[in-house]
Amino acid sequence: xxxxxxxxFALCAGGALLGDTTATTTAGGIFEQRILPxxxxxxxxxxxxxxxxxxxLKNYILPSSEDTFLSLRDQGMVDLDRPADSKIxxxxxxxxxxxxxxxxxxxxxxKAELAAFAAWIEACCKDRTLREAPALAPxxxxxxxxPNEVIRHxxxxxxxxxxxxxxxxxxxxxxxxxMPGGAKFAKHREKHGDKMAWLLRAGPEASMRKVVEHGLVDxxxxxxxxxxxxxxxxxxxGGGKKMFxxxxxxxxxxxxxxxxxxxxxxxxVSAGALPRPSPWTGSELWLRIExxxxxxxxxxxxxxxxxxxxxxxxxxxxxxxxxSFLARKxxxxxxxxxxxxxxxxxxxxxxxxPQGEYRVVVHVGGPExxxxxxxxxxxxxxxxxxxxxxxxxxxxxxxxxxxxxxxLEIRRTSRF
Numbered sequence: 001x002x003x004x005x006x007x008x009f010a011l012c013a014g015g016a017l018l019g020d021t022t023a024t025t026t027a028g029g030i031f032e033q034r035i036l037p038x039x040x041x042x043x044x045x046x047x048x049x050x051x052x053x054x055x056x057l058k059n060y061i062l063p064s065s066e067d068t069f070l071s072l073r074d075q076g077m078v079d080l081d082r083p084a085d086s087k088i089x090x091x092x093x094x095x096x097x098x099x100x101x102x103x104x105x106x107x108x109x110x111k112a113e114l115a116a117f118a119a120w121i122e123a124c125c126k127d128r129t130l131r132e133a134p135a136l137a138p139x140x141x142x143x144x145x146x147p148n149e150v151i152r153h154x155x156x157x158x159x160x161x162x163x164x165x166x167x168x169x170x171x172x173x174x175x176x177x178x179m180p181g182g183a184k185f186a187k188h189r190e191k192h193g194d195k196m197a198w199l200l201r202a203g204p205e206a207s208m209r210k211v212v213e214h215g216l217v218d219x220x221x222x223x224x225x226x227x228x229x230x231x232x233x234x235x236x237x238g239g240g241k242k243m244f245x246x247x248x249x250x251x252x253x254x255x256x257x258x259x260x261x262x263x264x265x266x267x268x269v270s271a272g273a274l275p276r277p278s279p280w281t282g283s284e285l286w287l288r289i290e291x292x293x294x295x296x297x298x299x300x301x302x303x304x305x306x307x308x309x310x311x312x313x314x315x316x317x318x319x320x321x322x323x324s325f326l327a328r329k330x331x332x333x334x335x336x337x338x339x340x341x342x343x344x345x346x347x348x349x350x351x352x353x354p355q356g357e358y359r360v361v362v363h364v365g366g367p368e369x370x371x372x373x374x375x376x377x378x379x380x381x382x383x384x385x386x387x388x389x390x391x392x393x394x395x396x397x398x399x400x401x402x403x404x405x406x407x408l409e410i411r412r413t414s415r416f
Contacts, residue, residue, distance in 0.1 A: 095110065166256045280345075300367070301325055
């Protein structure tokens with residue numbers, strides 16, 4: 001019923017915007033018949049195909065044809081000599097690169113909006129009086145309330161990229177049960193149904209949309225999202241406890257959920273309110289300290305991996321990879337600290353580290369959970385030990401880079 005109603009709206013809107021054989025060809029007539037219906041509609045425009053919030057096509061429309069044209073002209077959105085190349089038309093024509101986000105309704109609306117604006121702009125550009133009219137006062141311009149930085153931040157492709165760097169990049173933690181083809185997926189799907197499939201082989205955008213569709217994200221209370229509560233086992237999880245508050249997964253997942261929730265609710269009002277772009281992306285590279293000091297047991301910490309400066313050969317102060325840990329005891333290699341690495345990388349997926357020599361610095365905190373920011377966590381923890389290791393950084397838990405406890409240099413100061 002809901003789909004039928006939406007489709008009926010799309011068909012009606014398309015007819016109104018495209019007009020009929022009796023439609024006028026004057027700028028004012030086209031505006032009345034095909035642009036004002038967009039302005040007056042309570043439905044969002046096709047902008048929602050590419051933006052979660054912050055912008056709508058009606059933001060650029062004023063009640064009159066003349067004022068709307070002058071507003072667009074004064075903002076550089078209209079090409080007076082080549083109307084078909086106008087910036088506003090290019091913006092309307094944009095669609096998500098990944099076709100999984102498109103729908104019949106959005107596509108029909110977008111085509112109708114594009115045809116209406118193209119016809120109206122062409123008619124306006126033929127009117128010399130309009131072309132040469134004085135500029136509007138700045139306060140009369142029609143434009144979105146949010147600055148361009150916020151509008152760009154709320155683009156779906158940007159949010160998908162953030163998802164790819166965090167949840168998708170760490171999918172190996174969940175794929176066995178939650179991705180079709182996973183080792184245990186068929187069994188769990190038979191018992192629990194299609195809700196098990198929130199990781200899709202189609203890629204990060206399809207998976208992100210499925211996460212939202214399945215209600216795994218709580219827009220009002222991000223910290224109570226099932227995408228967190230299930231692996232924390234605070235809500236019963238068949239796979240048991242897969243993360244603890246403050247670990248690598250938790251930091252990455254919560255960061256994306258908070259950003260998605262705020263962008264979806266149009267919560268960013270200024271460029272200064274936007275979060276800092278994260279340089280970290282998930283990887284399948286594991287690091288483990290074996291036979292660590294007994295004093296570390298039960299404590300949280302950070303493993304920070306440092307590379308050498310290519311020019312000076314000195315160790316770089318900023319780590320190239322980090323991992324959180326909770327020190328525990330193993331029957332074979334005693335007290336240990338391990339985790340998979342978040343890598344400082346421009347790549348959104350499959351981050352790697354080159355073979356070579358690295359310095360691993362172990363920052364040990366207390367028995368309480370860490371903060372949800374790597375830099376804050378490192379600053380709050382005490383550099384407890386360091387070691388130099390030469391490694392190939394192979395993927396997978398079974399190929400973890402191991403630092404023997406006997407090679408650790410136990411730190412006596414706060415610097416290394």
